[in-house]
Amino acid sequence: MALPTFEKKRLIGLIAILSFGVTALFAVLLPEILGPLIPATFILGFFILIPLVVLLGDDFPLVGAEVPAEQSISxxxxxxxxxxxxxxxxxxxxxxxxxxxxxxxxxxxxxxxxxxxxxxxxxxxxxxxxxx
Known part of the structure; x- marks a missing residue:
């Protein structure tokens, strides 16, 4: 089964939203149990995954080839x-x-x-x- 691909901008937005959401869930729902994971989740999303997507660009497995705006309409x-x-x-x-x-x-x-x-x-x- 092939992995889904996203435009780079959409993938960065998805990672940012998911990182923030998961961090907030950990902090609100189970702060005693998942306390150590709260900063780790935030750091992983914002300071590791997003820079990886930006630096690797099209070489990152989940990033599809970007289509220029003029060619986006077939x-x-x-x-x-x-x-x-x-x-x-x-x-x-x-x-x-x-x-x-x-x-x-x-x-x-x-x-x-x-x-x-x-x-x-x-x-x-x-x-x-x-x-x-």
Whole structure:
């Protein structure tokens, strides 16, 4: 079973929250029994694990490769047509549903194009009239 991987920032936050939470639990619930573990838990989390994650970065086993913010949104999410084609190719949707969604998607894109170009076309017409 493979270990889960996290972004470095998320793993640091997770370690910080867990270290603080476990330390607080030890201090509140069982201070007599777990008394010596209270400072050890805090030190282990904040002064050993977090610097290890920061220094080792992607080499730390639980840290996955960081994706730049621009690339965090996949190309499939940017292009609904590519997503639709991929779903059809993998067999998630049938041919009839693919055709129906494709028609709806193309209609939506045409309407969006008209809305975006609408005011610009009017301005161009006004400029043409002024130049004549």
């Amino acid at each position: 190309a499939a999410e940017d292009d609904p047509l590519a997503t639709l084609r991929e779903r059809y190719a993998t067999g998630e949707i049938g041919e009839e549903e693919f055709e129906r969604k494709l028609d709806r998607l193309l209609e939506t894109e045409e309407l969006a194009g008209r809305v975006e170009d609408g005011p610009n076309r009017e301005r161009e017409r006004e400029r043409d009239i002024e130049f004549e």
